[in-house]
Amino acid sequence: MSDVVIGLGNPLLGDDGVGIEVASIIEKEMPHINVKKACVGGMTLAEMVAGYKRAIIIDGIEGEGEGEVVEIDIKNLKARSMVGHDVDFATAVKILSRITKMPDIKILGIKIGKPCWKDGLSPKIRATIPKVVEKVKEILEDGHGFTG
Amino acid sequence: MKISIDPITRLEGHGKIDILLDEKGNVKEAYMQIPELRGFEQFCKGRKAEDMPLITERICGVCPEAHHFASTKALDDAFNVEPTSAAKKIRELLYNAYFFYDHCLHLYYLGGVDLIVGDAPKEERNILGVIKKVGLEIGKEVIKHRRYAMEIVKTIGGREIHPICGVPGGVTKQISEEEREEIIKKAESCVEFGKFSMDVFNKIFESKEFKKLNEMDKLETYYMGIVDEKNHVNFYDGKVRVVDPDGKEFAKVDAKDVLNIISEHVEEWSYVKFPYLKDVGWKGLVDGKDSGIYRVGSLGRLNAADGMSTPIAMEEYKKFKENGVVHSTFGFYQARMIEMMNAAERMLELAKDKEITSDKIRNEIGEPGEGIGVIEAARGTLIHHYKLNEKGLIEEANMIVATTNNNAGINMSVRNAAKKVIKGGKVDDIILNKVESAFRCYDPCLACASHSLPGEMPLIVSIYNKNGLHKKLVRNV
Numbered sequence: 001m002s003d004v005v006i007g008l009g010n011p012l013l014g015d016d017g018v019g020i021e022v023a024s025i026i027e028k029e030m031p032h033i034n035v036k037k038a039c040v041g042g043m044t045l046a047e048m049v050a051g052y053k054r055a056i057i058i059d060g061i062e063g064e065g066e067g068e069v070v071e072i073d074i075k076n077l078k079a080r081s082m083v084g085h086d087v088d089f090a091t092a093v094k095i096l097s098r099i100t101k102m103p104d105i106k107i108l109g110i111k112i113g114k115p116c117w118k119d120g121l122s123p124k125i126r127a128t129i130p131k132v133v134e135k136v137k138e139i140l141e142d143g144h145g146f147t148g
Numbered sequence: 149m150k151i152s153i154d155p156i157t158r159l160e161g162h163g164k165i166d167i168l169l170d171e172k173g174n175v176k177e178a179y180m181q182i183p184e185l186r187g188f189e190q191f192c193k194g195r196k197a198e199d200m201p202l203i204t205e206r207i208c209g210v211c212p213e214a215h216h217f218a219s220t221k222a223l224d225d226a227f228n229v230e231p232t233s234a235a236k237k238i239r240e241l242l243y244n245a246y247f248f249y250d251h252c253l254h255l256y257y258l259g260g261v262d263l264i265v266g267d268a269p270k271e272e273r274n275i276l277g278v279i280k281k282v283g284l285e286i287g288k289e290v291i292k293h294r295r296y297a298m299e300i301v302k303t304i305g306g307r308e309i310h311p312i313c314g315v316p317g318g319v320t321k322q323i324s325e326e327e328r329e330e331i332i333k334k335a336e337s338c339v340e341f342g343k344f345s346m347d348v349f350n351k352i353f354e355s356k357e358f359k360k361l362n363e364m365d366k367l368e369t370y371y372m373g374i375v376d377e378k379n380h381v382n383f384y385d386g387k388v389r390v391v392d393p394d395g396k397e398f399a400k401v402d403a404k405d406v407l408n409i410i411s412e413h414v415e416e417w418s419y420v421k422f423p424y425l426k427d428v429g430w431k432g433l434v435d436g437k438d439s440g441i442y443r444v445g446s447l448g449r450l451n452a453a454d455g456m457s458t459p460i461a462m463e464e465y466k467k468f469k470e471n472g473v474v475h476s477t478f479g480f481y482q483a484r485m486i487e488m489m490n491a492a493e494r495m496l497e498l499a500k501d502k503e504i505t506s507d508k509i510r511n512e513i514g515e516p517g518e519g520i521g522v523i524e525a526a527r528g529t530l531i532h533h534y535k536l537n538e539k540g541l542i543e544e545a546n547m548i549v550a551t552t553n554n555n556a557g558i559n560m561s562v563r564n565a566a567k568k569v570i571k572g573g574k575v576d577d578i579i580l581n582k583v584e585s586a587f588r589c590y591d592p593c594l595a596c597a598s599h600s601l602p603g604e605m606p607l608i609v610s611i612y613n614k615n616g617l618h619k620k621l622v623r624n625v
Contacts, residue, residue, distance in 0.1 A: 010206050011206070012191070012203060012206045013206075036308075038308075038309065038310075039206060039212075039309075039310065040309060043253060043257055044253075044309065047291060047294065047295065050291065087257065087258065095257070096291070098287070099284065099287035099288060099291065100287075100288060100291060116187065117187050117188055117190075117191035118191075
């Protein structure tokens with residue numbers, strides 16, 4: 001298995017759907033790349049990337065500086081305890097890496113406002129899409145950002 | 149730069165347990181609170197009814213299939229149409245695949261670890277601790293069979309995790325013979341894995357340690373679940389049955405009448421309501437025959453039913469219920485294991501039925517009106533209720549989700565566990581894990597109950613003594 005690009009988010013929560021939109025463009029422009037779109041987290045997301053060599057996850061993140069794009073290393077994600085139905089992504093990756101082959105993971109976060117039930121992206125967040133698409137292509141083409 | 153981006157950080161709130169200590173440092177009260185992201189029902193208003201199965205499955209990343217079909221069934225009712233026989237079987241097949249992979253996640257990765265490694269240090273309280281006890285190969289089998297079940301969902305539903313096949317009167321996609329054969333192979337493997345898992349977990353359920361856990365919390369409540377015509381558990385369809393704490397049938401109603409037998413109590417400290425049986429009444433957070441509190445989910449279903457629809461699960465059911473109703477909250481795990489077996493067997497049964505390849509997959513719909521759809525989500529009874537206008541647009545939408553149905557039970561279990569394990573004001577990680585394990589039994593979906601985002605949320609535990617806030621712990625590091 002090679003590379004996978006995963007667009008994460010809930011398109012019914014306004015700007016939270018940005019990851020899905022980016023993934024849709026990658027799917028069209030880079031047909032040779034495995035692209036998945038999902039609204040999941042934790043173990044299901046970790047299982048989704050298991051077995052690939054490299055994985056890029058694109059997701060909207062809450063935080064000041066709307067529209068800013070940040071690269072996040074999986075090592076910097078907080079591992080949290082299990083409290084509900086799932087474990088967090090960092091813990092899930094840690095667990096699965098002991099059982100199966102896990103990819104190098106790069107996460108691109110696009111800062112969005114507070115998610116609320118709303119259709120479609122705001123103009124400000126939509127405007128970030130070309131930049132994020134380019135970033136994804138750059139990472140895939142020259143391996144920039146991957147540690148392995 | 150350190151940034152946390154997992155779904156937790158995008159949530160508006162967090163789960164919260166408040167524990168109140170008395171002067172001696174023992175637990176006086178404990179409350180579990182779940183925040184709410186409001187406005188989902190409002191967001192649905194004016195939408196095309198047929199979009200609802202695709203919209204509502206986005207409420208939550210944990211049980212989208214349950215919302216998808218509860219919504220589809222509400223639309224069947226609202227458009228006064230009975231799905232074709234093949235469509236019902238196709239829906240149920242997909243639904244059992246969802247049940248299988250969801251229960252598998254909880255048993256192996258999450259709650260189940262309380263049973264196997266409950267007293268272990270934090271870093272081993274996950275499947276790694278389980279693997280240490282039962283071997284590395286099991287981890288690979290868990291991944292493989294969860295994948296098989298998800299692939300079945302994708303084959304039938306048209307999309308992984310968030311299916312797109314449910315429409316009023318049937319489904320959108322016919323299953324080919326090749327697909328059916330592929331599903332059979334995967335379902336057969338799931339049945340074998342179910343049997344293996346049954347052996348693994350039955351050894352645990354028979355252990356001294358589990359028997360001790362079983363004594364930790366017993367609540368003599370009513371129980372609710374969907375049953376078929378033989379009063380056997382059915383996840384997808386049937387009548388809603390309620391039994392009293394002695395196991396005697398209290399009510400058995402059609403899905404459309406379920407809202408007539410329950411009411412919702414409001415507590416000012418909780419965003420989430422407390423459903424209870426209307427004819428028994430709300431008596432506070434207490435159990436017993438005079439209190440209208442009922443529980444749902446795996447334990448609720450097995451208690452509310454007289455058996456399981458498939459042979460291996462039925463054998464296990466008989467052992468589980470040999471002394472009648474099971475009130476132990478840790479019984480949720482045993483019931484979950486039996487249901488996982490049942491889901492695998494039922495998947496195979498349905499996959500072997502050639503009718504699922506029929507082209508008669510949809511009936512014509514009638515005029516739009518009002519509809520109620522009830523289904524068993526993995527974590528309990530889920531109700532969708534819509535009112536449509538004459539153009540088929542949503543005028544009102546209301547949902548009662550599984551974790552809301554269990555809200556009272558969860559609160560009582562948390563309180564009981566806290567009272568048992570917190571003494572003299574002493575709190576550490578292992579003690580708190582035991583309190584949390586009480587509500588993990590329910591496999592709660594906080595995101596679902598709060599109509600919030602996918603995934604999980606952090607839990608903040610605040611402990612108050614007579615002088616005010618004594619300790620505040622964010623259970624996320």
